[in-house]
Amino acid sequence: MKRLRMTSGHLTLAIVHPSPGTSGPMVSVPHENKYTCYLSTYVFLSVYHPRVRCLLGAEPPEQLDVDEEGSFVHSTTLTNKQRGNEVTVRPATLDSLSIHQLAAQGDISQVAAHLTKDGSLLSQQDERGFTPLMWAAAFGEKAALDFLLEKGADPKTIARERESALTLASSGGYVDIVESLLRHGVDIDTYDWNGGTPLLYAVRGNHIKCVEALLAKGADMTIESDSGYTPMALAVALGHKKIQKVLEDHILKLYKPPT
Template identity: 75%
Template sequence: MDIEEEDSWDSREDEDESLLNQSETLTNKQRGNEITVRPVSFDGLAIHQLAAQGKLSQLEARLNKDSSLLNKQDECGLTPLMWAATFGERAVVDFLLQKGADPRMIGRNRESALTLASSGGYVDIIESLLRHGVDVNTYDWNGGTPLLYAVRGNHIKCVEALLANGADLTTESESGYSAMALAVALGHKRIQKVLEAHILRLYKPAQR
């Protein structure tokens, strides 16, 4: 990620935090309600950069020369798969999974490929990862789950995919917000409807 992209990301984060501070309905960044962030630097590891930029042919060539790079973690504990998931590189994600990349690995702050894809709104990558048996309810350092990050980003298709694969609606982040509470606080009304419909489907069998 270059400086301009990082500044843009920080700007969006600042806008989110400003909104939350004004409403006083959510805790602020200092109290732990911080979204999983995209990796900041390539750390000089070409394999991670290639994955992030979607350079599939070059990535394949590197792995053919040294297969040990497949699950190599950078200084933040992020793997090539995590970098590809972060930047929405579906072809790279599928290629790495086919090569045997471990989708269950976690970063230093408990980042996962699924959490990063959910934060970015990449439903196709979410579905690929779920087909490879990742934990839909994995959590990061502040209790954020893929569902919570999808709700935070107002990524409706991602929320639907996660719910369809067993995402837990009752899980709360360390700041005390469940998926529904977060959707309400942020004013994501379409997300609220998706969550409400899912809850109704869950309760219908019990009412018969």
């Protein structure tokens, strides 16, 4: 569970989890960086193609972008590190968090409060086209995602660069969210402008269970990235041997002669 707190004028993220090896008291471990407003999606060819960088930032930004009102410019923050920008910001307050960021941290009560005031926020896209549901998917916040789906959020929304909630969840390895989105009929083979499908992103991240879930629902193994990598070729190039085995077993199952 993630909590936000103010420390020395800065908003920081605390990751709260059970003490190792126990089911007892919760301990709070402050995150080393300020509020981690980055998504876990990676361009799957980033290690091989210098021009391809992390889709939304591979590392947490050290500083946050805010607008003139002191609110987070959250999608700008997502790409700030990617672009090499460094900005100076004023301290943020909890009140400045948008519904997108509240969804990203799984704060269902605050998300509900925002929707009570303005129901249109459910489908509101930020400046890069991300909806609250997409933020929840990207950060692995299953309960928040389910809440948004129950309220009628569209899981099929596509962002400006054709990123989807399924792409974000697959890249992060959140198999429970992947399965939930697939049950809601999203396009399993959405191809974004960075040349990736959910399956390719899952392979890139070495997320075995996501790969298995996508294959079980019919993900296309023949779709190539812009640079010509199929899921199998990408797994081989990255040395993801367990992923290779999953893909090989799936191919054998597909072409197994009838008995």
